[in-house]
Amino acid sequence: MYKTIIVDDEKGCRDTLESLLQDFPEINIVATVNSIELAQEAIVQLQPHLIFLDIEMPGGTGFEMLEKLNTINFDIIFTTAYDQYAIKAIKYSALDYLLKPIDPTELEEAILRFSSKKHDQDLINDKFKTLLSNLGSENSHQKIAIPDGEGLSFVKIKDIIRFQSDGSYTYLHTLEGKKPILISKPIGDYQEMLTNEAFVRVHRSHLINLEHVEKYIKGEGGVAVMIDKSKVEISRRKKNDFIEALSSI
Amino acid sequence: MLCLRLNSYSQQPAFENLKAISNPYLQFNDLIEYNGEMLFVTNEGIYKHISDQIKLVIKKENLARFIKVKSEIFVWSIYGEFYKLEKRSLIPLPFNKIVSKRLQNKIINSVVAHDNTFWISTVIGGGVVKINQDQEEVKTIELQGDYPYYVVEFGGQFLSGNNSNANQKQLAVDFNNEPFFISLAENLSSSKTNVLKLNDGSFIFTRQYEAIRFNNKKIINRVFAEKNIEKIYQSKDGKVWFALNNGGVVCFTDGKFNSSSSIRYLGNKTVISLTEDIKGNMWFGTSGSGIYRLNKTIKINYSTPKVFSTTNTVTEEFAGVSILSSLPISDSNSKVLRTDILKNDTIPPVVFVNNIKINGVDTSILNYYELNHNENTVELNISGVFGGKSELQYKYILEGKETKWNYTTNTNMYYTSLIPGNYTFKIVAMSDGGVWSKVPAVITFSITPPIYKSFWFLFAIIFLVIALLLLITFFSYRKAQRRKTLFEEGKKKVLLSELHALRSQMNPHFIFNTLSSIQSFITKNNSREAVNYLSKFSKLMRGTLENTQKQKIPIKDEIETLELYMDLEKLRLNNKFDYQIIIDREIDIQFEEIPPMLIQPYIENAIWHGISHKEGKGIIKICFILENENLLKCEIIDDGVGRKKASEIKNSQRHQEKNKSFGMSITKDRLEIINSLKDSKLNVNIIDLNNNNNTPSGTKIEIFIPLD
Numbered sequence: 001m002y003k004t005i006i007v008d009d010e011k012g013c014r015d016t017l018e019s020l021l022q023d024f025p026e027i028n029i030v031a032t033v034n035s036i037e038l039a040q041e042a043i044v045q046l047q048p049h050l051i052f053l054d055i056e057m058p059g060g061t062g063f064e065m066l067e068k069l070n071t072i073n074f075d076i077i078f079t080t081a082y083d084q085y086a087i088k089a090i091k092y093s094a095l096d097y098l099l100k101p102i103d104p105t106e107l108e109e110a111i112l113r114f115s116s117k118k119h120d121q122d123l124i125n126d127k128f129k130t131l132l133s134n135l136g137s138e139n140s141h142q143k144i145a146i147p148d149g150e151g152l153s154f155v156k157i158k159d160i161i162r163f164q165s166d167g168s169y170t171y172l173h174t175l176e177g178k179k180p181i182l183i184s185k186p187i188g189d190y191q192e193m194l195t196n197e198a199f200v201r202v203h204r205s206h207l208i209n210l211e212h213v214e215k216y217i218k219g220e221g222g223v224a225v226m227i228d229k230s231k232v233e234i235s236r237r238k239k240n241d242f243i244e245a246l247s248s249i
Numbered sequence: 250m251l252c253l254r255l256n257s258y259s260q261q262p263a264f265e266n267l268k269a270i271s272n273p274y275l276q277f278n279d280l281i282e283y284n285g286e287m288l289f290v291t292n293e294g295i296y297k298h299i300s301d302q303i304k305l306v307i308k309k310e311n312l313a314r315f316i317k318v319k320s321e322i323f324v325w326s327i328y329g330e331f332y333k334l335e336k337r338s339l340i341p342l343p344f345n346k347i348v349s350k351r352l353q354n355k356i357i358n359s360v361v362a363h364d365n366t367f368w369i370s371t372v373i374g375g376g377v378v379k380i381n382q383d384q385e386e387v388k389t390i391e392l393q394g395d396y397p398y399y400v401v402e403f404g405g406q407f408l409s410g411n412n413s414n415a416n417q418k419q420l421a422v423d424f425n426n427e428p429f430f431i432s433l434a435e436n437l438s439s440s441k442t443n444v445l446k447l448n449d450g451s452f453i454f455t456r457q458y459e460a461i462r463f464n465n466k467k468i469i470n471r472v473f474a475e476k477n478i479e480k481i482y483q484s485k486d487g488k489v490w491f492a493l494n495n496g497g498v499v500c501f502t503d504g505k506f507n508s509s510s511s512i513r514y515l516g517n518k519t520v521i522s523l524t525e526d527i528k529g530n531m532w533f534g535t536s537g538s539g540i541y542r543l544n545k546t547i548k549i550n551y552s553t554p555k556v557f558s559t560t561n562t563v564t565e566e567f568a569g570v571s572i573l574s575s576l577p578i579s580d581s582n583s584k585v586l587r588t589d590i591l592k593n594d595t596i597p598p599v600v601f602v603n604n605i606k607i608n609g610v611d612t613s614i615l616n617y618y619e620l621n622h623n624e625n626t627v628e629l630n631i632s633g634v635f636g637g638k639s640e641l642q643y644k645y646i647l648e649g650k651e652t653k654w655n656y657t658t659n660t661n662m663y664y665t666s667l668i669p670g671n672y673t674f675k676i677v678a679m680s681d682g683g684v685w686s687k688v689p690a691v692i693t694f695s696i697t698p699p700i701y702k703s704f705w706f707l708f709a710i711i712f713l714v715i716a717l718l719l720l721i722t723f724f725s726y727r728k729a730q731r732r733k734t735l736f737e738e739g740k741k742k743v744l745l746s747e748l749h750a751l752r753s754q755m756n757p758h759f760i761f762n763t764l765s766s767i768q769s770f771i772t773k774n775n776s777r778e779a780v781n782y783l784s785k786f787s788k789l790m791r792g793t794l795e796n797t798q799k800q801k802i803p804i805k806d807e808i809e810t811l812e813l814y815m816d817l818e819k820l821r822l823n824n825k826f827d828y829q830i831i832i833d834r835e836i837d838i839q840f841e842e843i844p845p846m847l848i849q850p851y852i853e854n855a856i857w858h859g860i861s862h863k864e865g866k867g868i869i870k871i872c873f874i875l876e877n878e879n880l881l882k883c884e885i886i887d888d889g890v891g892r893k894k895a896s897e898i899k900n901s902q903r904h905q906e907k908n909k910s911f912g913m914s915i916t917k918d919r920l921e922i923i924n925s926l927k928d929s930k931l932n933v934n935i936i937d938l939n940n941n942n943n944t945p946s947g948t949k950i951e952i953f954i955p956l957d
Contacts, residue, residue, distance in 0.1 A: 020780070082791070099791065103784035104777075188803075188839040204840050237879065237957045 002049040002115070006032045007039040007065075008079065009057040013100060017052055017079070020104055024111050036065040048074050050114060052098075055080045063135055072128050073121055077110050086135075091193050093131035094145035094152055123151060130154045144193070146172060148181050155181075157197055161226050163187050163207040173228065175212075200245050202234045210249050277534025280524040281315040283322055287526065288334075289534060290315055290324060295334070303540060307339055318362045329357050329369060329378075344384045351378045351387070358442065431468060432684065434459050434644065434656065445481045447489065453506070455481055458656075460491065462506050470506060471642060473656035474499060479521045485529060492520035498533060515541060598641055600678040601690045603660075604630040618694035625667040625696055631660050633678035633686075645676035669698035739922055756853075759817075766820050782820055789813040796845035804838040804873065804881075807845060811871065814849055818856050826860045826867040835875045843881065843954050844923060847931075851885045851950045859889020859948055862898055876953065883952040891937055891945030930955055 004027050008014045014032050021027050027050070031042040036059060043051070053062040053076050062078060063086075078090055078097040090097045096110050127145065134142040143154040159175045165187035171180040183190075191201045198210040208224060215225040221236040234242050279290040287298035294308040311326040315334075322334040329348045332339035348369060355371040362368070365382040379388040431454065443455040451464045455478040462469040476496030483489050489501040497515035515533065520541075522534035531543040605612045606628040607620065633641040644654040645662060649672035662674070675689040700706050763786055770779035792810045796802050808830060815828045832838060852869065860867035872884040889895070920931045932953040940946035 016780075019776075099787075101780075101783050101787045103788065104780055106784075186839075191839070201840065204837055240957065 001028045002026055003028055003030045003046060004050045004052070005030060005039065005042050005046065005048045006052045007034075007036070007057075007062065008052070008054040009034050010054075013054070013079070017102060020102060020107055023104075024108075026115055027111065036060045036062070039065055040068060043069065043074070049119075050075050050077065052077050052079055054078075055083055055086050063132065066128060067132060072124060075114055075119065075124065077114065088193075088196070089131055089134045089142070092134050092142055092144045092157075093127045094147070095127055095131060120151070126152065126154060146181055146183055147185065148183065153181065157194070158209075158211065160199075160209050161212045161228055162209060162230070162232060163190050165205045173226075173230065175227070198245075198249050200238070200242055202232065202238045202242050204235065206232045206234075208232055210246055213246060216243075216246070274537065275539070276536040277522055277540055278312065279314040279522045280532045280534050280540075281317065281322065282524070282526045283334075285527070287532060288315070288322075289540065290522075291534075295324070295339075298540070306337060309339055313357060314360065316360055316362050316367075318365065323362070325357060325360055325369075327356050328352075328354055331367070342382060344380050344382065344387075347384060347387055348378055348380060359444075431461055431463060432679075433461075434473070434642075434679065443478060443481045445483060445489075447483055447506075448487060453481055453489070455491070460506075472506060473642075476517075479519070480523060482523045482525070484525045484531060490523055490531070492523045492533065494519050494521075498523065514543065597684045597687050598678040598680050599634045599688075600631055600641075600643070600676055600686050601634075602629055602674075602676070602692055603632045605692065614692075616691070616693060618692075620694055620696045622669050622696060622699040622702075626663075626665045627667065627674075627694070628664070629662045629674060629676075629692065631662070631676050631690065633660075642679040643676055644679070645674065648673040648675065667696055669696045669702065671695040759821075762821050763817050766817075782817065785813050785816055789817065793846070799845060801842040802845045804832075804836065804841050804843055807843060807848065808832070808838065808873075810846075811848060811852060815852065815856075815869070818853075822856070822861065824866075826856065826869055828869045828871065831870065831872045833873055833875045836873055836881070838873075841881065841956055843956075844919075844931075847919070847952060847954065848883055848885065851933075851952070855885055855887035855889060855948065855950070858895035858899070859887040859891070862890045862895060863888070879956050881954045881956050883954060885950040885952075886938070886947065888938075888947040890947075892935070892948055893937070893945060 004021070006014055006017055006029060008017070011034075014034070018029060018032060021029060030046050030048060033039045033042055034057075036057060039051070039053070042048070051074055053065070055062045055078055062076075066072060066076075076095060078086070078095065079100055079102070080086060080097065081100040087097060096113060098106055098110055130143045130145060142157050144157055144160075146153045146155050155172070155174055161173045161175060163183075164171045164173065164180070166182075168184075168186050170183045170185060170187045170190065172183055173180045187201075187205070187207055191199070191207050194207070199207055200210060201207045202224065203221075208226065212227040213224045214227050214229075217223040217225065217231075221234040221239050222242075224232045224234055224242070226232060274292070276292045277289050277296075278292065281288050281290075289296040289298070289303065290312045292310065292312070293305065294310070294312065295306055296303050297306045309326075309332075311328060311330075312324050313327045314325055316323045316325060323342070324332045324334055324339060326332075329352045330345050331342040331348070333342060352369070352371060358370050360367055360369050367378075367380055367382075369378045369380070371377075433456065443453070445453045447453060447462075451462050451469055454461050454463070455474075457477050458474045460472045460474060460478060460481070462471070474491055474493055474496070476493040478491050479494050480492040481490065482492070487503075489506055491499040491501075493499060495517050497513055497518050498520050500512045500514065502512060515535075518538045519536040520533050521536050524532050526532060533541040533543070535541065602614060605614055605618075607618070607624050608626050609628070612618075631643070631645075633643065642656065642658060643660070644656050646652075646654050647662075647664060649670050650664070650667065662676075672694050674692040674694075677686045677689045679685045697703075763782075767779050767782050767786065770776070770782065789810060792806070792813065796806065796810065812830070819826065819828075848871070852871070855869055860869065867888050870884070870886040872882075872886070874882045874884065876882045890898075917933070920933060924931050930953070934951040934953075936949040936951065937945060938947040938949055
């Protein structure tokens with residue numbers, strides 16, 4: 001049984017979520033609150049395992065509430081109707097979120113993810129730290145959570161040179177570390193995540209950071225020489241996209 | 250052994266080049282045979298020929314010629330220094346100081362010697378100095394004018410001369426105080442002269458390329474060599490040799506000094522000295538090309554080699570231009586001139602053009618011709634009229650092509666491949682007496698350039714090219730401007746069309762009917778379905794909002810949107826249709842991207858115009874097929890009523906269904922705009938499907954989407 005708190009300023013949303021969570025016996029809703037002040041109080045008093053936290057609320061965002069807490073010893077599933085900027089930050093930090101109106105299937109998946117993972121206190125803190133720092137910094141200084149073999153690494157986006165796919169795995173090449181990091185996620189996930197940054201999927205197998213392109217060698221599609229001297233083939237069809245993107249940064 | 254010897258004999262070349270030193274500046278000024286050895290005077294010193302090698306034995310600059318007196322050999326330099334040749338050294342003669350004082354560093358033209366008396370003449374000015382080795386007698390013959398002077402003494406006769414001031418084309422020759430005048434083709438000028446006495450008693454005088462043979466009464470004949478004559482020589486067999494500057498050697502084989510019996514050797518080398526050794530081999534000294542020996546052992550086709558008969562001794566043969574005799578030398582004064590000796594030759598000949606052929610065709614004789622550029626072969630035949638019996642000499646020039654007169658006895662002149670331009674042909678005849686025609690025969694003609702070389706043609710071409718360039722620039726500028734405005738307009742249109750596309754997807758019919766369908770779940774208390782469809786609806790709205798911000802989205806995203814859309818339409822139509830989405834295994838739907846919302850309007854159309862009018866359940870198939878590497882084909886196949894029936898129904902219910910095809914026309918516009926902006930080839934085919942008994946069985950839409 002996980003002690004769970006729902007934080008949302010809209011009554012309809014609280015009610016819907018409450019009713020949908022009836023289907024999950026392991027979730028024990030210990031409080032339902034409509035503001036961050038009340039939420040803070042409830043958290044301190046009730047020591048929950050999980051919080052469904054709405055981001056946009058009058059009186060302060062969910063993030064602001066988190067900043068005020070000394071320690072975060074619980075998991076959070078953010079809920080939001082439409083906030084691209086926040087969603088991006090959450091995704092980078094490898095935290096979970098649900099879009100409103102809530103899709104029961106997605107809710108089920110989120111609960112499953114929550115209940116099946118280790119509740120490592122340090123990791124949770126790292127994630128929040130990353131989230132909060134991402135929210136407060138320029139795009140290029142933001143960090144992205146990378147699931148490596150041991151857990152999560154938080155890599156600065158500006159340090160990423162490129163991703164290279166290897167079947168359903170992906171290799172990450174960064175400025176630091178000579179060995180690439182092997183990620184057990186397909187390259188498409190990162191393409192989706194980083195699509196508004198200076199990243200371009202130039203090839204079926206390559207997602208590259210345009211900031212680290214040192215040279216472009218002409219050819220049918222051409223070859224991008226990255227800062228670490230690695231050569232990345234550019235798909236003929238992506239040549240124009242690549243050159244256009246390169247000239248716009 | 251015998252065989253070998255024969256071989257080596259037969260391989261012995263007629264000419265041997267004895268150039269042992271590859272020195273292009275080495276000039277062999279004179280050659281002499283002395284005690285069975287060949288000696289050479291060069292600009293660097295004296296060389297010796299030892300077992301077919303040429304070796305410098307005495308180093309001394311400015312040496313000019315050898316001169317042999319009795320059995321002693323002397324060498325003189327171009328500045329009049331005299332040396333006696335001892336074994337390995339040159340001993341200056343005591344009179345050098347006196348000579349140099351007299352000649353004042355004038356360049357020496359020739360030297361003759363008799364006993365121990367030397368006659369030294371200069372090339373320009375100065376005069377002649379007569380001096381004996383013991384300096385007992387020194388005499389200077391002063392001369393006027395800067396003209397060459399020469400003194401030569403032949404077996405009892407003394408020949409000296411210079412030009413007279415009165416007529417520079419005349420050579421005054423003094424035979425024992427009997428003046429004799431020889432007319433020259435050109436003015437005397439400061440160039441090298443030669444005088445040689447031939448073994449028949451006549452003399453040859455050469456200057457530049459002109460050679461005149463004469464005796465004490467008259468001119469025998471006259472020859473023009475092709476190049477300036479450096480030196481002349483008669484070998485023991487009677488042949489006369491001319492060493493030429495840049496023209497090798499000419500040998501007149503029968504001693505008659507006639508151009509028809511001459512042989513040329515040594516190409517266009519500059520031969521400056523020549524002599525014959527005791528075996529009869531000819532030796533030639535060149536400027537920069539070493540020494541050549543023409544071997545007597547090799548038979549060269551002479552017509553009738555003359556047997557050389559002489560009363561002279563061998564030693565007398567090798568003293569250069571001078572042939573020594575025991576007779577005394579008399580002085581002369583060139584100022585004594587008589588011009589009335591050779592009367593016959595004083596009447597000038599007349600020359601005229603006989604015949605002209607242009608391009609091989611006889612043409613009437615005119616003074617002036619204007620010829621086309623292809624009429625460029627001109628042949629002239631001339632005639633000379635002259636009172637005397639002897640052959641006429643001619644000189645002619647084609648001004649515009651040639652800068653030098655040509656000398657000939659030939660009466661045909663032939664010019665071919667003349668380039669366009671103006672030409673004047675002039676010809677003058679000369680009698681043996683040296684009298685030139687008073688008036689030259691003149692023919693003028695001009696060859697006009699071909700039209701493509703003429704000025705105005707070139708001008709027209711340049712003008713045309715410039716005009717063309719201007720036109721091209723103008724049109725490409727206009728095109729660029731037009732494209733720019735088109736592009737701007739296109740951008741606006743794209744935005745507009747995207748807005749329209751958004752509106753079509755957010756078609757109010759669709760939105761509100763979907764919401765009322767969800768409402769029906771709620772009223773029926775089916776909250777699970779209500780929530781399910783509501784989240785689908787919200788996802789579709791969200792996806793539409795996000796996708797419209799992008800030019801291209803992954804196929805995967807488009808498919809997700811289509812699924813949501815069709816699920817909701819299915820809900821509205823009470824499960825009236827099923828759908829299938831078939832994706833070519835080759836397509837990486839996450840990687841490949843297409844413009845968003847292209848396909849949805851066609852599906853909407855299939856549902857509402859095809860399936861909705863159909864009795865019973867329908868099916869919509871959506872296939873993504875990779876046509877080729879760069880082309881995606883999307884097929885939307887419905888098994889509805891077909892286009893014809895749909896439009897009939899539509900017309901009957903006009904007012905109600907008016908807006909239904911709105912989405913499709915918008916999509917067509919969008920395709921056109923995207924095509925014009927991106928130079929791509931998005932294309933849509935609509936195919937009416939029929940079943941076996943030829944009744945309509947649905948519609949197939951093919952959308953071709955380039956992947957780039």
